[in-house]
Amino acid sequence: MLHKADFVLLFLVIWPMAGGLMSYMAGKTNKTFRDYIAWTVSLIELAAVLAILRYDNLSLSLNGICGLGLNFTLDNFRKIYILIIAYMWAETTVFSREYLAHHHNRNRYYLFVLMTLGAIMGVFLSADLYTCFVFFEMMSLVSYVMVVQEENQAAIFAAQTYIAIAIITGLMTLTGLMILNNLAGTLEIDKLIVSIKNVNNTRLLYVAGLLIFMGFAAKAAIFPFHVWLPTAHTAAPAPASALLSGLLTKAGMFGIIVISSKIFINNLHWGIFLLILALITMFLGALLAVFAVNIKRVLACSSMSQLGFILTGIAMLCLLGENHNDLAVRGTVLYMVGHSLIKLVLFLDAGIIHMNTHKLELNEIRGFGRGKKIFAFAFMCGALGLMGMPLLNGYIGKTLIHEAIVEYIAIADEPLFFKFAEWTFLISGAFTTCYVLKLYVMLFAAKPSAEIAACKKYINFINKIFLLASSLILLAIGCSPYKLADKIGFLGSSFMNNTLTHHHAVNYFSFESLEGAGISIGLGLVIFFIFVRPMLMAEDETGEPVCLDLWPKRLNLEFLIFRPLINKILPFIGALFARVTDLILSGPIDLILSRAGRQRFIKLQEDKDFGFYHDQSEQSFKTLLPSSLAYSLMTFALGLLFVFAYLVL
Secondary structure (H helix, E strand, C coil), X not given: CCCCCHHHHHHHHHHHHHHHHHHHHHHCCCHHHHHHHHHHHHHHHHHHHHHHCCCCCEEEEECCCCCCCEEEEECHHHHHHXXXXXXXXXXXXXXXXXXXXXXXXXXXXXXXXXXXHHHHHHHHCECEHHHHHHHHHHHHHHHHHHHHCCCCHHHHHHXXXXXXXXXXXXXXXXXXXXXXXXXXXXXXXXXXXXXXXXXXXXXXXXXXXXXXXXXXXXXXXXXXXXXXXXXXXXXXXXXXXXXXXHHHHHHHHHHHHHHHHHCCCCCHHHHXXXXXXXXXXXXXXXXXXXXXXXXXXXXXXXXXXXXXXXXXXXXXXXXXXXXXXXXXXXXXXXXXXXXXXXXXXXHHHHHHXXXXXXXXXXXXXXXXCCCCXXXXXXXXXXXXXXXXXXXXXXXXXXXXXXXXXXXXHHHCCCCHHHHHHHHHHHHHHHHHHXXXXXXXXXXXXXXXXXXXXXXXXXXXXXXXXXXXHHHHHHHHHHHCHHHHHHHHHHCXXXXXXXXXXXXXXXXXXXXXXXXXXXXXXXXXXXXXXXXXXXXXXXXXCCCCEEECCCCCCCCCHHHHHXXXXXXXXXXXXXXXXXXXXXXXXXXXXXXXXXXXXXXXXXXXXXXXXXXXXXXXXXXXXXXXXXXXXXXXXXHHHHHHHHHHHHHHC
């Protein structure tokens, strides 16, 4: 029997979308009223989330919608994430009013930002992968407007890559879901782990898993689908970048967690596959961030690296299995939560800089942080949390995932690869320290120009309060590892298929726990002073630090692979397939039609209602038929049938 609170799940999805339309209509006549409507919508969403947190295991089924119906549910893991979504959306919506005060197309911005809120709520509240896919694709499409908002060349370029990857990988995910549904007989998330046990065709199951993974991995910016992230985050407005980095990427992680913990739990091959991609993603992202000279690009590449750390946690929970993955589960949840909140603070800091200077290049915003106490406090909380400094939230999640790797090394038959994985984990953490120090030197240690120094009143009072509150949350989680952080980590146990009733006790401030953070931070300091400071930074004529842009422009997967693939190879394959289909089908159709039928066809063309006249010869029929709309539609439909048959069979 449905509880009245069950319908709040639907409210969380529908209300922001309706609110976006209301704000859009209000903006036609009154811009200020529009802003306040957007605020109200996001704050009511937050209040609704807070209201249902006391309920357990809510569920709602809507039959007959989108063909198969939509199903929503609420458990402990979903609770924590919809709370983070609602809070971050409320803060960025409020911040957007000041940030976008002199921007254009604000009506459109609020409309699609609020629609994206409804869509991402639908993703995290989904009870089955079909519902998840519907809202995931909706989220991808409406969030496109957030990327292209500025409508300059960089934004348009970034948005093209973003939407192309989203659509192509989305089709792969849809194909994988069809195969999985055929194999398991269900797409309901909680039933998958039981249904999969009856699947005998493991090869086809791997195919389905890989196809589903591609769509979610693209949104989560996992190598090699990461190419959209650095350009999209740099081009989008800062509040949108905070949401893209902190939340939309986690929607991709949500899908990866589902297939890894429900389908491939305790699967060595899948776990190693995830771990290899995680190591490449975390290392490459951190390396790109070290070389970047634009603050939002540094943060974007940092997000890619941090998502690699999260994927490492997912790989370890998969490898360790449901009876031993307690540390990995808690670490994954805390790292996801921590990264979302950290990137909220850091991207808002970047937004404050751009709002005041209209610049993002590190050499042009040098010294901006000097004399700005709240800005400096927020930056340090976010940056130190990113480094994994003890007493900040990033430390706990990173420590738990590192301990999970160490735990698996102790039981692995061939531990060499996993020792390599551990050191890649630590070295990537060292690179995190490097780019954080680079940002600190440029924003706080360097002397500001007269123009930068003139930015005294840099943010309004309301946004100061929000920024301060978000920073204190990072500090509160880090300073309360047992009372707060552990409780958050435990919320993911059931969802991620951890069956232990007694959780591992971890002494977060023992030598063993501090050792991993100490190695990463210490090694990062060495790399910074030996390599980054002397080779990637110089000094100008006044003796102030200058960042050098030394990353080879041609060393970019987007230009080397994805752009040629999307712009040249795929259109060529599509055109070739259409041409071959046309040649194959035109002959049989010619033979099927009788001479009498041809004559009747020619006579119809003489009718004045068709508006044209053709020579009454059989030759004209052969040239006229292929040019008709009906013929084109028919061959197109047959071609689609062949494609679907090939994909499914």
